[in-house]
Amino acid sequence: MFTDYFNRFSWQEVQAxxxxxxxxxxxxxxxxxxxxxxxxxxxxxxxxxxxxETMARISQARTLKRxxxxxxxxxxxxxxxxxQNICTYCAFSLDNQIKRKTLTDAEILQEVxxxxxxxxxxxxxxxxxxxxxxxxxxLQHAIQLIKPHFAHISLEVQPLDQTDYETLIAEGLHxxxxxxxxxxxxxxxxxxxxxxxxxxxxxxxxxxRLGKAGIHKIGVGALIGLEDWRTDSFFTALHIHYLEKxxxxxxxxxxxxxxxxxxxxxxxxSQVQEFHSxxxxxxxxxxxxxxxxxxxxxxxxxxxxxxxxxxxxxxKLGITSISAGSKTNPGGYSVxxxxxxxFEVSDERSADExxxxxxKQGYEPVWKDWDAAYDFRxx
Ligand code: SF4
Numbered sequence: 001m002f003t004d005y006f007n008r009f010s011w012q013e014v015q016a017x018x019x020x021x022x023x024x025x026x027x028x029x030x031x032x033x034x035x036x037x038x039x040x041x042x043x044x045x046x047x048x049x050x051x052x053e054t055m056a057r058i059s060q061a062r063t064l065k066r067x068x069x070x071x072x073x074x075x076x077x078x079x080x081x082x083x084q085n086i087c088t089y090c091a092f093s094l095d096n097q098i099k100r101k102t103l104t105d106a107e108i109l110q111e112v113x114x115x116x117x118x119x120x121x122x123x124x125x126x127x128x129x130x131x132x133x134x135x136x137x138x139l140q141h142a143i144q145l146i147k148p149h150f151a152h153i154s155l156e157v158q159p160l161d162q163t164d165y166e167t168l169i170a171e172g173l174h175x176x177x178x179x180x181x182x183x184x185x186x187x188x189x190x191x192x193x194x195x196x197x198x199x200x201x202x203x204x205x206x207x208x209r210l211g212k213a214g215i216h217k218i219g220v221g222a223l224i225g226l227e228d229w230r231t232d233s234f235f236t237a238l239h240i241h242y243l244e245k246x247x248x249x250x251x252x253x254x255x256x257x258x259x260x261x262x263x264x265x266x267x268x269x270s271q272v273q274e275f276h277s278x279x280x281x282x283x284x285x286x287x288x289x290x291x292x293x294x295x296x297x298x299x300x301x302x303x304x305x306x307x308x309x310x311x312x313x314x315x316k317l318g319i320t321s322i323s324a325g326s327k328t329n330p331g332g333y334s335v336x337x338x339x340x341x342x343f344e345v346s347d348e349r350s351a352d353e354x355x356x357x358x359x360k361q362g363y364e365p366v367w368k369d370w371d372a373a374y375d376f377r378x379x
Contacts, residue, residue, distance in 0.1 A: 001205050005242050006235070011184055014041075015231040021045035030054055035293045040237050043290035044230045052286055059289035059318040066296050069363045072321035073355065074122040074154065074301075077111055078330045079103050079142055081340065083128025085195030087181075089223070091262040091342050092128045094195065098265055098340045101330045102133050108142060112149050114333035118325055118351040121368035122152040124177070126328075126342075129158035129197060136164045140171055147172040152370040154219070158196065159206035165213035174370060177219035178206045179255070182226040183235035191226055207239065211247030216370075218243065218250055219301065225259035229279050233287055237294060253299035253321070254291060256284070260305050260343040281310050285317060292318040304345045311347055311354075315361050324354035 021042040029039035030051060042048060043055065080102035083092045091098065103111065115123060125142060127134040134157070143153060154175035155168070165176070182188050185200050192198045207218050220239055222232035233256070240252050264273045279287075284306075291300060301321045302311060311322065327333050328342040347354070355365040 001208050002239060002242050003201055003204055006183075006204065006238070009235070009238070011231060011235075014234050015228060017041055018045045018230050018234060021047045023047050023050075026051050029293065030058065037234070037237060037241060037294070040290055040294045041234060043293055044233055044287060048286060048290070049282070052282060052289070055289035055293065056285060056317050059292035060316050062292050062296050063316075063318045063320065067320050070366050071315060071319070071358050071363050072122065072299075072366045072369050073120060073351065074124055074152075074321060074323050075115055075118065075120045075351065076124045076126050076156070076323060076326050076328065077108075077115060077146075078126045078328060078332060078342065079108065079138075080127040080130065080134045081330050081342070082130035082133050083195075084131070085129050085197040086193050087197065088191045088193075089226070089259055089262065091264065091340055095266065096264050101336065102127075102130075102138075103330050103335065105141075105145060107331060107335045108145055110334050111331065112146060116149060119355070119367050120351065121150055122154070122370070123150045124154040124156055124323070127157045129195065131158075136160065136167065139168060143168060143171040143173055151368045151372070154217075156219075159203050160209070162209040162213045165210055165215060169213060169215060172372070173215070175217040175219065175253075176210050176215055177221075177253075177255070178203070178210070179219075179221040179223060179257070180204060180236070180239070181223045183222060183232055183239075184227040187227045207243050208246075211243060211250055215250055217253060217299075218247075219253040219255060219299075221255040221257065223259060224256050224279050224284075229256075229283070229287070233290075237291065240295065240298065251297075251299065253301055255301040255303065256287060257303060257305050258284070260346065262343050263340060284310075285314060288314065288318045304347045305343065306346055308347045308349060312357055312361075315358060315363060322354065322358075324349065325351035 018041045025042035026048045029035050029042045081092045082100045086093050086095050152174050156177040188200045210218050222236050261272050261274050299320045300318055302319045303323045304326045358365045
């Protein structure tokens with residue numbers, strides 16, 4: 001399990017190492033064809049900031065070589081905002097007094113129709129963590145309903161046991177995203193004080209259970225804004241490094257969502273809670289480039305949390321997949337457009353508008369990147 005490997009590292013030592021990296025360390029990393037985790041520390045360090053243009057240029061070339069001029073398109077479908085956890089940064093948190101909604105079969109199919117009309121063939125199913133209402137039987141049934149309409153089904157829900165993943169994979173699940181939020185155990189506890197999510201180790205070992213279950217792709221990441229982004233990014237890279245060695249048949253993707261404002265209602269008083277994201281746009285470009293210099297084959301994903309102009313500018317710099325036209329509330333596409341969002345979307349353009357921006361840059365938006373015919377497990 002990753003925990004054994006993870007426990008050999010100290011957060012403080014890794015953080016000090018990153019901050020101690022020098023201009024010479026960065027230059028050495030930039031000359032290598034294949035960087036290692038020590039080089040990655042240098043590339044995400046403050047010492048790499050003056051080398052941003054060189055890093056971005058190498059990242060662009062390596063991404064082009066491996067992925068061509070393509071950007072995969074995906075869209076989230078929020079099935080439910082019910083949640084038994086308290087997470088300090090999320091509008092769906094148990095202690096937030098909001099109207100809760102879980103989509104019925106008819107509503108799921110209505111949302112599916114609206115999403116298909118946008119052109120999508122890759123869908124990301126999202127729920128909060130409420131085992132009574134959106135446990136494994138609900139997810140299994142939702143996948144059965146949705147599978148005839150989409151070539152690629154991803155899931156971003158509570159961590160599950162290996163046998164649960166095996167059940168969902170047999171139904172047609174291809175990808176699971178499970179972000180650790182932060183690899184700093186004490187901060188993790190502070191931001192997840194109640195509910196099953198407060199179990200740091202169970203979450204940390206989720207990609208292991210997914211790898212053992214034989215999933216096609218795993219997405220990992222840290223939420224930017226909970227702790228020092230450089231140290232969290234090192235541990236995310238370490239996690240991917242470990243997973244690629246042990247579960248080598250599985251593909252990997254990474255994402256680094258920056259915290260967005262949320263609407264909270266704690267005692268009948270609605271207000272917007274702002275977060276300081278602790279990461280500038282330049283630093284995010286530095287991070288994207290550093291991941292690409294470390295790993296040629298890693299998929300890198302950017303969501304509508306990021307602003308329009310920023311997303312336009314990074315299409316060529318190393319990312320490989322993007323969401324567009326997203327709604328972050330259950331029923332947001334057709335059933336209940338006014339219900340509460342998980343977070344405020346920054347880029348509000350339609351899927352068509354984003355696809356056309358991608359084409360204008362000489363890239364091809366890819367709506368379908370997978371077909372069940374390629375899946376040997378179902379033959
Ligand atoms: S982040 Fe997930 S688990 Fe936490 S409150 Fe939001 S929906 Fe629930």
